[in-house]
Amino acid sequence: MRVILVDDEGLALKDLERQLDKIGGIEIVGTFLCASDALERIEELKPDAAFLDIDMPEISGLEAAEQVHRLNGDIQIVFVTAYHEYAIKAFELAALDYILKPVNADRLARTVERLKLTEPSRPTSSEPPMAKVSCFERLTIEYGKSEPFAWRTVRAQELFAYMVYKRNQPVRKDILLELLWPNSEYKKAFTQLYTTVYQIRKSLEAAGLTIRLTNSGSDYYLDLGGNRYDVQEWELAYQALPELTPETADDHVAWLKEYTGDFLAENDYAWAENERQRLRDLWYNHALAISEMWKAAGFRKETLAIYGLMEQRYPFSEEVYFLTMQYHADNGDNGMAGIKYAQLCAMLKEEYDIQPSLAVRQWVESLKKRET
Structure with a gap:
C-alpha cells in the first residue's frame, strides 16, 4: 500500500509518518508541506492513498x-484535521475515512486496515512495445495494436505534440501555460496543466509505452525512451545521404518520398508553423537541387519527373508551375509552357479566385512576343 502525506504543519506531518511506520504495512512514498507539490508528483509516485x-x-x-x-x-x-465541521463535506467527496487531530494510534490503525482492503493487485510487468511517433501530416502513435492511441482530451494531444517538438530539452511550465491556456486565471491554468500532464502520462502508461514526461521543478521534459520519431528519422536520413550525382539520385528521390505530409498539417497548431515551414523548405530546396543536377546533366525526363513530384507535394504553389514553364521554354517547347500556364491559371482561379502574379504574367507576355 503506497501512500502520500500532506500537511502544512511539519510536526504534525512527522507525527503521522511516525505512527504509520509503527503500524506497518504502509509504504510512505512522499511527504509534502503543500498540496500543489503533492499534486505535481501524483503520477510519478503512483500512491494508492493520500492522507x-x-x-x-x-x-x-x-x-x-x-x-x-x-x-x-x-x-x-x-482526511486528517482538527475540525469536526468538515466531516460532512469530506464524505461528500467520497473520502475513505476522516481522522481528527491529535491522531489516535488505535483509530489510525483501523483506517490502515480499511485501506488495505481497498489495495489493488498490481499487474506483472512485460516487455513494453516499441512505438513510433509520427508528426508528418498528423500526430499519431503506432504501438503494435490495431486500435488508435487514445487521447483523453484535445488539449492533452496538443501538449504531447508540443513536447515531442521540444523533445529532449526542458520546457518551462510558464511557457506551456501561455501557449495552451493564455486567457485562464493563473491558479486555474496550473491546475489544468497538472491535469493534462497526468492524462498524458496515464495514456502512455495504459498503452504500455516507455515514453516519459517528467517534471524537474519549473520544467517538463519528454524522453522518447528509444522509441521512433518520424521527423527525426527523416532528418537523420538526409544527413546520411551520399553526394548527389546521377548515380545516387534514386537514394535522394526515395528520401523525398519519405516526406508524407507537412508537419502536423491536419492538427493545425499555430505554434507548429515555424517547424512546418522549416521542414517544407528542407524538402523543397533538396528537390530543387535534384532538378538542377538533372538539368545540368541534360536529363529531360528526370528533370520533369522531379518537377512533377514537387507539384504533387505542393499542388497550389505558383513557383513550382513556373519552374516547369521556364524549363519547357528553355528547351524550345513553348506549347507545353503555355499548357502549364493554363493549368496554373485554372488552379489559382478555382482555389483562390486570383490571377497568376504580375511577374509570371509578364514572363508569359515576353514569351509570346519572342514567338512573333
Whole structure:
C-alpha cells in the first residue's frame, strides 16, 4: 500500500509518518508541506492513498482531494484535521475515512486496515512495445495494436505534440501555460496543466509505452525512451545521404518520398508553423537541387519527373508551375509552357479566385512576343 502525506504543519506531518511506520504495512512514498507539490508528483509516485490535512493555505485538503480524484479516481482519500465541521463535506467527496487531530494510534490503525482492503493487485510487468511517433501530416502513435492511441482530451494531444517538438530539452511550465491556456486565471491554468500532464502520462502508461514526461521543478521534459520519431528519422536520413550525382539520385528521390505530409498539417497548431515551414523548405530546396543536377546533366525526363513530384507535394504553389514553364521554354517547347500556364491559371482561379502574379504574367507576355 503506497501512500502520500500532506500537511502544512511539519510536526504534525512527522507525527503521522511516525505512527504509520509503527503500524506497518504502509509504504510512505512522499511527504509534502503543500498540496500543489503533492499534486505535481501524483503520477510519478503512483500512491494508492493520500492522507490530506484539510486546513492548508493556497490549496485546501478539500480542493486537493477534488484534484486528486480528477487525476486518478482510484486513489483513496483520508482526511486528517482538527475540525469536526468538515466531516460532512469530506464524505461528500467520497473520502475513505476522516481522522481528527491529535491522531489516535488505535483509530489510525483501523483506517490502515480499511485501506488495505481497498489495495489493488498490481499487474506483472512485460516487455513494453516499441512505438513510433509520427508528426508528418498528423500526430499519431503506432504501438503494435490495431486500435488508435487514445487521447483523453484535445488539449492533452496538443501538449504531447508540443513536447515531442521540444523533445529532449526542458520546457518551462510558464511557457506551456501561455501557449495552451493564455486567457485562464493563473491558479486555474496550473491546475489544468497538472491535469493534462497526468492524462498524458496515464495514456502512455495504459498503452504500455516507455515514453516519459517528467517534471524537474519549473520544467517538463519528454524522453522518447528509444522509441521512433518520424521527423527525426527523416532528418537523420538526409544527413546520411551520399553526394548527389546521377548515380545516387534514386537514394535522394526515395528520401523525398519519405516526406508524407507537412508537419502536423491536419492538427493545425499555430505554434507548429515555424517547424512546418522549416521542414517544407528542407524538402523543397533538396528537390530543387535534384532538378538542377538533372538539368545540368541534360536529363529531360528526370528533370520533369522531379518537377512533377514537387507539384504533387505542393499542388497550389505558383513557383513550382513556373519552374516547369521556364524549363519547357528553355528547351524550345513553348506549347507545353503555355499548357502549364493554363493549368496554373485554372488552379489559382478555382482555389483562390486570383490571377497568376504580375511577374509570371509578364514572363508569359515576353514569351509570346519572342514567338512573333
